[in-house]
């Protein structure tokens with residue numbers, strides 16, 4: 085009995101140390117990997133070691149979750165503008181069936197660099213958390229229809245903190261994206277259709293397949 089409680093006490097004393105050790109090792113490995121890939125990490129003067137770890141983790145998450153595939157100009161045309169990474173897209177996205185809707189509603193992925201006028205510079209952390217995890221934007225009539233926030237709903241507070249730390253650390257780019265267009269309105273800008281369209285073969289007049 086005494087031996088048992090001794091081991092229990094030992095475990096309680098050492099487990100936080102072991103956990104802290106393993107998360108430090110994880111960070112080291114991550115840092116090494118990023119350096120190996122030659123990815124230039126954003127760095128600002130006066131950043132603490134802790135902030136730097138959050139920024140690195142945020143960069144990893146933003147790349148993994150494909151934020152740039154919508155939020156960078158040119159990607160939707162197949163020619164990303166690397167000077168304007170994450171600075172918003174002037175090609176919009178319509179979430180509609182092109183064979184059914186002639187003039188769909190179109191949204192333009194926002195500039196998510198920290199520019200004060202055209203980007204997220206003036207958004208609070210709380211507002212950014214709401215936008216990323218719940219699709220709610222200040223002044224927005226409804227939840228973002230195109231941004232895949234339901235996929236991001238499972239992000240932990242720590243993940244969100246990392247993503248926001250990274251977005252605030254990248255270069256601010258002045259780039260105003262067009263305002264969203266309502267369904268039925270004339271479209272002054274280019275856009276792509278997103279979605280999966282079901283084809284009911286029994287409805288086809290002629291079966292195109294042999």
Ligand code: HEC
Pocket residue numbers: 145146149150151152153154155177191192193194196204207212215216221222228229230231232236247264
């Ligand atoms: C499928 C395309 C798509 C992807 C992927 C995507 N977004 Fe978005 N996002 C949008 C669109 C479109 C809007 C603007 C919608 C509108 O204005 O109605 C938006 C809006 C936002 C906003 C709100 C900006 C503001 O004005 O406050 C933030 C923040 C944001 N996205 C962050 C992210 C982050 C971070 C990721 C990756 C984790 C991401 N988005 C991935 C399409 C996307």
